[in-house]
Amino acid sequence: MSTISRPQNPEENLRVKSVFDDIRATRGSDFINNLWYYLAFDPELLENTWRDVKEVMAKPSHLDAVTKELIYAAVSIANSCEYCIHSHTAAARAQGMTDKQYAEFLSIVSLAGRTNNLLNGIKVPVDKEFDHEKIIEK
Amino acid sequence: MSTISRPQNPEENLRVKSVFDDIRATRGSDFINNLWYYLAFDPELLENTWRDVKEVMAKPSHLDAVTKELIYAAVSIANSCEYCIHSHTAAARAQGMTDKQYAEFLSIVSLAGRTNNLLNGIKVPVDKEFDHEKIIEK
Amino acid sequence: MSTISRPQNPEENLRVKSVFDDIRATRGSDFINNLWYYLAFDPELLENTWRDVKEVMAKPSHLDAVTKELIYAAVSIANSCEYCIHSHTAAARAQGMTDKQYAEFLSIVSLAGRTNNLLNGIKVPVDKEFDHEKIIEK
Amino acid sequence: MSTISRPQNPEENLRVKSVFDDIRATRGSDFINNLWYYLAFDPELLENTWRDVKEVMAKPSHLDAVTKELIYAAVSIANSCEYCIHSHTAAARAQGMTDKQYAEFLSIVSLAGRTNNLLNGIKVPVDKEFDHEKIIEK
Amino acid sequence: MSTISRPQNPEENLRVKSVFDDIRATRGSDFINNLWYYLAFDPELLENTWRDVKEVMAKPSHLDAVTKELIYAAVSIANSCEYCIHSHTAAARAQGMTDKQYAEFLSIVSLAGRTNNLLNGIKVPVDKEFDHEKIIEK
Amino acid sequence: MSTISRPQNPEENLRVKSVFDDIRATRGSDFINNLWYYLAFDPELLENTWRDVKEVMAKPSHLDAVTKELIYAAVSIANSCEYCIHSHTAAARAQGMTDKQYAEFLSIVSLAGRTNNLLNGIKVPVDKEFDHEKIIEK
Numbered sequence: 128m129s130t131i132s133r134p135q136n137p138e139e140n141l142r143v144k145s146v147f148d149d150i151r152a153t154r155g156s157d158f159i160n161n162l163w164y165y166l167a168f169d170p171e172l173l174e175n176t177w178r179d180v181k182e183v184m185a186k187p188s189h190l191d192a193v194t195k196e197l198i199y200a201a202v203s204i205a206n207s208c209e210y211c212i213h214s215h216t217a218a219a220r221a222q223g224m225t226d227k228q229y230a231e232f233l234s235i236v237s238l239a240g241r242t243n244n245l246l247n248g249i250k251v252p253v254d255k256e257f258d259h260e261k262i263i264e265k
Numbered sequence: 266m267s268t269i270s271r272p273q274n275p276e277e278n279l280r281v282k283s284v285f286d287d288i289r290a291t292r293g294s295d296f297i298n299n300l301w302y303y304l305a306f307d308p309e310l311l312e313n314t315w316r317d318v319k320e321v322m323a324k325p326s327h328l329d330a331v332t333k334e335l336i337y338a339a340v341s342i343a344n345s346c347e348y349c350i351h352s353h354t355a356a357a358r359a360q361g362m363t364d365k366q367y368a369e370f371l372s373i374v375s376l377a378g379r380t381n382n383l384l385n386g387i388k389v390p391v392d393k394e395f396d397h398e399k400i401i402e403k
Numbered sequence: 404m405s406t407i408s409r410p411q412n413p414e415e416n417l418r419v420k421s422v423f424d425d426i427r428a429t430r431g432s433d434f435i436n437n438l439w440y441y442l443a444f445d446p447e448l449l450e451n452t453w454r455d456v457k458e459v460m461a462k463p464s465h466l467d468a469v470t471k472e473l474i475y476a477a478v479s480i481a482n483s484c485e486y487c488i489h490s491h492t493a494a495a496r497a498q499g500m501t502d503k504q505y506a507e508f509l510s511i512v513s514l515a516g517r518t519n520n521l522l523n524g525i526k527v528p529v530d531k532e533f534d535h536e537k538i539i540e541k
Numbered sequence: 542m543s544t545i546s547r548p549q550n551p552e553e554n555l556r557v558k559s560v561f562d563d564i565r566a567t568r569g570s571d572f573i574n575n576l577w578y579y580l581a582f583d584p585e586l587l588e589n590t591w592r593d594v595k596e597v598m599a600k601p602s603h604l605d606a607v608t609k610e611l612i613y614a615a616v617s618i619a620n621s622c623e624y625c626i627h628s629h630t631a632a633a634r635a636q637g638m639t640d641k642q643y644a645e646f647l648s649i650v651s652l653a654g655r656t657n658n659l660l661n662g663i664k665v666p667v668d669k670e671f672d673h674e675k676i677i678e679k
Numbered sequence: 680m681s682t683i684s685r686p687q688n689p690e691e692n693l694r695v696k697s698v699f700d701d702i703r704a705t706r707g708s709d710f711i712n713n714l715w716y717y718l719a720f721d722p723e724l725l726e727n728t729w730r731d732v733k734e735v736m737a738k739p740s741h742l743d744a745v746t747k748e749l750i751y752a753a754v755s756i757a758n759s760c761e762y763c764i765h766s767h768t769a770a771a772r773a774q775g776m777t778d779k780q781y782a783e784f785l786s787i788v789s790l791a792g793r794t795n796n797l798l799n800g801i802k803v804p805v806d807k808e809f810d811h812e813k814i815i816e817k
Numbered sequence: 818m819s820t821i822s823r824p825q826n827p828e829e830n831l832r833v834k835s836v837f838d839d840i841r842a843t844r845g846s847d848f849i850n851n852l853w854y855y856l857a858f859d860p861e862l863l864e865n866t867w868r869d870v871k872e873v874m875a876k877p878s879h880l881d882a883v884t885k886e887l888i889y890a891a892v893s894i895a896n897s898c899e900y901c902i903h904s905h906t907a908a909a910r911a912q913g914m915t916d917k918q919y920a921e922f923l924s925i926v927s928l929a930g931r932t933n934n935l936l937n938g939i940k941v942p943v944d945k946e947f948d949h950e951k952i953i954e955k
């Protein structure tokens with residue numbers, strides 16, 4: 128169950144069609160995933176969301192493509208976003224992630240969940256040595 | 266303020282000393298960060314936590330060192346663990362992360378926060394195309 | 404799957420019947436949603452929960468009804484409570500929320516997810532200018 | 542402690558100056574809060590973040606200004622973003638929020654935290670009656 | 680920095696005084712912690728919050744006092760509520776929690792953070808054997 | 818839908834068989850729940866996860882068995898981990914938790930969600946009286 132209806136023929140709206148065309152061209156694929164169909168209920172929200180996703184995920188980058196998808200998936204797991212977990216895990220695989228890398232990703236994400244709770248529970252004070260300004264002064 | 270006291274001379278306990286020695290040897294540094302000092306209040310908790318951190322973060326790996334720290338930091342941001350954010354951002358820098366990479370990391374983490382809320386708000390159904398079993402059958 | 408069974412004839416219990424009657428009277432509708440049926444397994448928990456919901460959501464108010472439902476839905480999205488997202492989005496519509504308002508709500512909720520992660524990632528210090536006591540002194 | 546340094550004279554960079562000028566003009570105030578100073582370490586991240594905040598929060602709107610700030614603050618509370626809580630609570634006051642409205646806001650946000658946990662604990666199934674498609678068919 | 684001011688002489692308001700008197704009587708102590716001072720800015724919010732805390736935490740109970748505080752602290756850690764973590768950890772100690780129990784509590788809370796992320800990452804399907812209705816049918 | 822496939826005959830791998838045998842022996846039951854089947858895709862991840870779960874949950878303990886499961890379930894509710902909520906609520910029942918205790922558990926977990934949001938919203942300063950070091954000095 129979704130809180131809005133999937134529009135029937137969203138591309139009859141020219142703003143929607145323009146975004147969908149750009150998604151297809153950017154990805155080199157005809158497949159448009161559900162996110163964009165549902166967002167088509169409001170062309171402005173669709174346009175802004177796609178613009179930001181394209182800007183961050185599809186532009187020339189200082190991080191490799193698998194790393195970017197894994198960072199995205201890590202946040203999505205911590206936020207319990209089922210759709211995002213599936214879409215970005217699938218994207219990481221499509222970018223070449225191996226099973227070994229995925230197992231290692233899961234071990235890091237779960238270790239983080241463990242120490243996050245441990246440190247938030249004790250409220251360990253942050254070491255001065257982690258201070259960026261101190262580090263760059265050296 | 267922390268929920269436990271930082272032990273005064275924790276290495277008088279031999280189990281603690283053994284863990285601290287292994288931390289120094291593994292990291293090639295004399296610096297022991299606060300996390301381990303506080304955990305020394307319970308040697309068993311200290312041993313288990315260090316064993317798991319070492320196992321995941323210090324072993325030969327299928328992901329590069331910066332990527333691992335960024336995945337860790339991403340989860341820590343989503344969980345609001347201040348200590349973990351500082352320690353793993355500092356570790357990523359120590360592993361060679363550039364300012365450009367950090368800016369890109371922040372843009373991915375914040376984009377994920379954005380679309381996590383958007384998709385959790387609408388409850389967009391997950392596309393069948395993301396199903397791993399379907400993908401490997403092809 | 405739920406962790407408790409939906410009671411068969413909960414209104415045979417007079418404490419439950421009394422709460423259900425008050426829900427119907429307060430809302431002017433015969434429809435009792437699942438939340439209350441499940442809570443009926445423990446009449447005290449049912450009574451306390453309904454009392455608090457009625458007190459906050461059904462009393463004369465300083466905020467309009469759509470705003471109240473949207474604040475409720477916003478927290479529920481951030482907490483990934485599927486039931487709460489659906490019930491309070493439906494309630495906002497029942498109170499007159501338009502599609503344009505809903506799209507704007509989604510854009511605010513997702514922008515908040517974005518900047519929450521950005522600021523928690525950087526740990527930007529809070530401006531003194533935001534301090535309520537300083538503001539009222541002026 | 543922050544993970545990046547606050548740039549000293551950020552407006553010497555023309556892209557940064559242009560964003561700061563637009564913030565001042567949009568808000569009709571010379572005050573630039575810390576968020577923007579810190580983001581100035583990466584002009585692209587600064588530009589994109591401001592563009593999105595301006596687009597959502599400063600444009601003509603279908604929700605009133607206090608409501609928008611309260612929705613923003615509600616998500617920020619659920620995500621424990623201290624900076625965001627302070628900035629958007631202060632903004633709501635600046636837009637005219639009264640103490641009575643703030644108390645009511647707090648009561649809704651905390652009631653949501655309560656029932657979110659209750660329903661996530663029991664995993665109450667979502668009522669068919671909340672389905673948007675069923676509602677619009679009637 | 681807080682979003683509201685701590686009222687100067689809150690007990691001049693009789694509704695506030697009545698709640699404070701009940702807190703002192705219930706706890707058998709003159710100490711009133713900050714939470715109640717700050718909530719005194721709105722007597723209704725103060726009354727409702729205290730009523731619910733008293734009802735749940737101070738009534739005759741089916742769980743022992745340390746267990747109740749630990750469950751409270753566990754949720755507070757997962758939600759990063761610094762105040763709540765400190766108040767309920769202190770309360771657990773006041774109820775007799777030992778250092779050994781606290782270390783074990785921390786190991787459970789952090790293990791939960793670990794497997795929560797692991798299972799949310801993989802989206803392991805829930806076993807039918809966990810279904811309460813099936814269990815009670817046997 | 819899961820992000821990995823459930824291995825067909827996982828016990829053909831001797832490392833997997835060894836873990837499964839230990840799970841059966843430790844629990845005195847032939848039932849192996851889905852978590853372990855899915856983790857079998859990576860024997861190392863399976864081994865480490867089981868080792869930690871066994872260490873924390875199955876060892877001689879300073880907390881009783883129901884309390885341990887309830888602390889686990891409390892964190893899982895706050896993190897919206899559906900699988901973990903079901904498995905640890907079922908485990909608490911198997912350890913003897915009554916319906917009355919479960920209702921009380923739910924009332925504590927939901928009260929915590931309420932006051933977590935309230936205190937995170939106001940940012941009430943932590944009382945010095947909660948400081949462990951001050952308490953032990955007395």
